């Protein structure tokens with residue numbers, strides 16, 4: 812999932828808020844999904860370095876770029892029940908997500924069937940490869956998750972699924988806020 816690194820008038824979004832010394836050790840290369848899962852859990856445990864960036868505002872998504880270099884891209888996302896990324900992929904990137912407060916929901920589309928859905932609660936984490944297509948949202952108001960991607964996000968695919976099941980992919984920049992295309 813993913814999001815913009817910019818300052819907006821009604822939401823404080825910080826680009827690359829953290830320095831490497833505040834982060835778990837990075838190997839200086841692209842990391843696998845398994846490595847990202849271990850790494851994001853370590854960062855989730857360091858609440859003192861990211862806690863100050865948590866904020867929840869009704870009616871607008873809040874997300875912060877915690878760190879970005881040539882190999883990884885790290886975000887803090889705040890969720891309310893109304894928040895929904897829509898269907899998307901992460902192009903070439905693997906990723907890992909640690910839920911640090913509340914719970915988020917993750918859905919994966921299934922052709923000819925209902926989406927596979929799960930709720931990931933505080934203290935849990937999951938990882939995925941570049942083949943993964945999902946949509947995420949808040950399962951509880953006031954939820955928080957930390958996301959790491961490697962290689963860093965540049966482009967992502969957003970999907971619209973029509974009522975008859977036809978899917979269509981739109982390539983978007985990582986700096987665009989993900990929203991449902993079929994809303």
Ligand SMILES: [Fe+2]
Pocket residue numbers: 812813899900901945947
């Ligand atoms: Fe995602």
